[in-house]
Each structure stands twice: as structure tokens, then as C-alpha cells.
Amino acid sequence: MFIHLIVIGWLYVALMMAVAEATNTTGTVLGAIFTFLLYGLAPVALVVYLMGTPGRRRAIREREATAQEEARRAASEAAAAAGAASGLPDQRGETPADAVPPVRKEP
DSSP: OHHHHHHHHHHHHHHHHHHHHHHSTTOOHHHHHHHHIIIIIHHHHHHHHHHTHHHHHHHHHHHHHHHHHHHHHHHHHHHHHHHHHOOOGGGTTOOOOOSSOOOOOOO
16 A cells, blocks of 8 residues: 555656646646656556566466366366266276286297
């Protein structure tokens, strides 16, 4: 919340600079607009974007973890449903028997 106070304060100062530029006898409204954009809005937008990067990364990681957990849960439920309906030994947790016994090479 502290960063919000800084942002509001900086924008206020930039706005007052723009007002001073516009009301000065040698100033122009176009100069005031550029003053506000270049001294106020652009730096504040950059700082807010950079300060929000860790939060965005954390949110992306949480979404990915949630999606991965849902995929694991769905896969385990599908495997359990297929294992109950199937008569295959490796679908029920039993070790599969070797169909072809191992053969040694003769010396």
C-alpha cells in the first residue's frame, strides 16, 4: 500500500509541474501535456510494472501448479477407472509376468 502513496504523490507533483508549465507566460499547453506524460505518467507506469513482476510470476506459478495437480488427479482417476474395468495384471498393481523368458548367450 505504501507504493500507492508514492505513485499518487509523484503524479500530483508532475501534474503541478504541468499546470505551472501551462500557466506560465512562456509556457504552452502542449508543453504541459508532454511534461505530465514524460515526468509523470511514463516513469510511474514503468515503476509500477516493474514492481508488479514478482506478483505476476507468483500467480503464473500458482496457476501452473493448480493445472498440473488437476491433470494428475484426472489421470489417476482415469487409470483407476480403466484398471477396475480391465483384466490386465499391470493395471491392478500386480507385477507383469515375462512373456518370453530371458535367454543367455552361450560362451
